[in-house]
Amino acid sequence: MDRFDAVIHFAGLKAVGESVDKPLLYYNNNLAGTITLLEVMAQYNCKNLVFSSSATVYGSPKEVPCTEEFPISALNPYGRTKLFIEEICRDVYGSDPEWKIVLLRYFNPVGAHPSGDIGEDPRGIPNNLMPFVQQVAVGRRPHLTVYGNDYNTVDGTGVRDYIHVMDLADGHIAALRKLEDCKIGCEVYNLGTGNGTSVLEMVDAFEKASGKKIPLVTAGRRPGDAEIVYASTERAESELNWKANEHHRRSVAASLVQGIYVAERDRQLQREGPELALSPLWSEFFHFRLIRKLVDDADLSIFGGIYEYKPPQPSSGTVKSQELSPRFVIAFRGTVNKADSISRDIELDIHIIKNGLHTTTRFEIAMQAVRNMVASVGCSNVWLAGHSLGASMALLTGKTVARTGVLPECFAFNPPFLSPPIERIKDKRIKHGIRIAGSVITAGLALAKKATQQVSQNHRALPAPPDQFAALSDWFPRLYVNPGDHLCSEFIGYFEHRNKMEEIGAGFVERLATQHSLGGLVMDVVSGGKNTEAPVHLIPTAVLTVNMSSSRDFKEAHGIHQWWREDKIFDTKIYQYK
Missing domain, CATH: 3.40.50.720 (NAD(P)-binding Rossmann-like Domain)
Incomplete structure (x- = not known):
């Protein structure tokens, strides 16, 4: 009953x-x-x-x-x-x-x-x-x-x-x-x-x-x-991993990322100074000021920025126990489809596909900025935020510092998930069957790789490496995805599939498969095992927010604008790696 x-x-x-x-x-x-x-x-x-x-x-x-x-x-x-x-x-x-x-x-x-x-x-x-x-x-x-x-x-x-x-x-x-x-x-x-x-x-x-x-x-x-x-x-x-003002926080983070997009367009169109530049409009309304622009050393484009929160003086001493806003936000834009930046941005997009974003100088610049800011003011005072390519940058910098026990708040809007668009299949049985087959194959290849590494370590008397995936289980990045965006929608199935595998008694298989991607294992073979960085999208825990409102086309589903709007229906779930 x-x-x-x-x-x-x-x-x-x-x-x-x-x-x-x-x-x-x-x-x-x-x-x-x-x-x-x-x-x-x-x-x-x-x-x-x-x-x-x-x-x-x-x-x-x-x-x-x-x-x-x-x-x-x-x-x-x-x-x-x-x-x-x-x-x-x-x-x-x-x-x-x-x-x-x-x-x-x-x-x-x-x-x-x-x-x-x-x-x-x-x-x-x-x-x-x-x-x-x-x-x-x-x-x-x-x-x-x-x-x-x-x-x-x-x-x-x-x-x-x-x-x-x-x-x-x-x-x-x-x-x-x-x-x-x-x-x-x-x-x-x-x-x-x-x-x-x-x-x-x-x-x-x-x-x-x-x-x-x-x-x-x-x-x-x-x-x-x-x-x-x-x-x-x-x-x-x-x-409880709960905090109030989620809509406000999401809107602020998305607006600051949009400010970086506009800052790059200001640069390209030579809109300089308070009378011409448009990027401050996206941050100063929330009392944030762009104090440093992160510039790519290859094409001199603005790919990110550091904002500082400058709240107005409380009128007559308003009572505050803590600021709902962080002291600093490090925001990263995605690909800008304009001549001055498109070639370098596409090059970075390809690096994501090849699982090589961590080898780029743009990542090094971003990583140095994150490390310096966290060391200076503490991770509780720093947010990371990004959209599309910038979401991958925010996740990768966040993952890197999270492995050391530093857990910054991270807002990743439409983060790329490199996988066939299985989530778009309407038949749930077919979709689930494909995911099970993929998990079994991925887990098998991962076991083979692990066995090979174990033999090599035994020959050289090396200690077993730490479990980097489990080391991230206390970090809860906030992922914002749209089912109509095939570049990020696989995050939905990635997390839901874990629960379904547990329900059918195949939790062990999925716990192993979820730490690897089939494409990443293939790339590892191609590179001769030199590529040791896990794909950016492999995350043990997350707060996943899905925009349940319908989108007219891919451009709308992938756009940053949806994340500051109040008229959308959002579904949020917390996924924790066990």
Whole structure:
């Protein structure tokens, strides 16, 4: 009989003010309902739970950002129901270690699904700030009531950590994947942005975005409201591999890469100076400044650049726990189809096909820039980003430093995957059969190569070389692919095929095959074993984002522009090498 594998528990009354007026209603609904749910789950042996808790369990913290280790002491009945349910979950796990429970402490959700199908327009009185603001903007309400203007904050209004609901949704998916970890017990994670923003700052941002003025009326503080609350998200980032503002991060990275494309066109068309150059338009909007251009020594084209983040001075001391943006971004463009650069770019494209990108002077220049920047400011302050040919450059430089334990954030848009376009085959059985055959052949050749190397090492009494593929398993580059782009779409099948091979009991074959490419093994034979660098596209782990929206043609499917748009449907999955 089919059964549920896990439960995500969202249900519950959630208005702070109402909970103060009707505490018994909240205790009866939220606590009794959860106890009933846990009893039914235990009855049917479904012992995997993700519970939507709340940052209200921190009460009014003495310091910020709030870490998961902070003392918990809610200020209102709603917060206390969340706190009590967390304790109930811990007791349930303590009595039966078969339970796996993730407690997600939300901060302040805002926004809606970009399709507009699921909006932020509740039938009754809203419980959150932004629906009130929106209802004032469209004329349903005469003004926005701001509760409290005498807090010890930047402008006297309360400070909260506002997180988009799409980021929260991704956090729940990450939590479900965490439940697959056999070591998990009852764990708690903050879901926030790590930034504190006041009520008036949120209103100001809405006014600038919408062009509408929001009339304000000030009232006294509401009972149970804290002054300043925002999250530390380090645990969720490290253990769930989750971070808020994914769309913003993706858009920024793609725009900076586009800035490098335009910088090269500025060079070719001699558009110099602030009045003529167009490339700054792609970076300065996000407060990034191009501080160094990476120039190819063969044709003097600009193939990359180093951006520095120069945020504006916070107005009146805005509360920030950490910058969502990195201090530096090293971005690489792809092929530019113009006379001044096309020949050199195609030469680099051929090097990718021949698995020789690492032998080029362009790679050496890029690698030196990455090493110097990481050594200077630390890898946590550096992003790598690239598109097409530039995506291969970003991945290769990232892989090179990742082997030493340095794990930079990497955004690879439409990265080339050199393989026959099997993903374009519509019949799933044929497609799966071809992949199985390819895996068996690749694994067989890899075993033969490994045996030959082992004999050679034994003759020369050499130690076994380290497993460079497994050494990359802690690095999660972000790959962005489009099924309509045959140059990168094979990444979809590359990762999905691993799971299918595990399901049919052929995991060992695929674990070996996934470390090699059939073309790479052939090239290795042709070169007499001199080419020791693995193909760029062979990656053990990744965060794979697929653009599920249809594309009109290959040019659109391969374009960088799709990755900063909000009207696309993206599907993101995390793949980890086991």
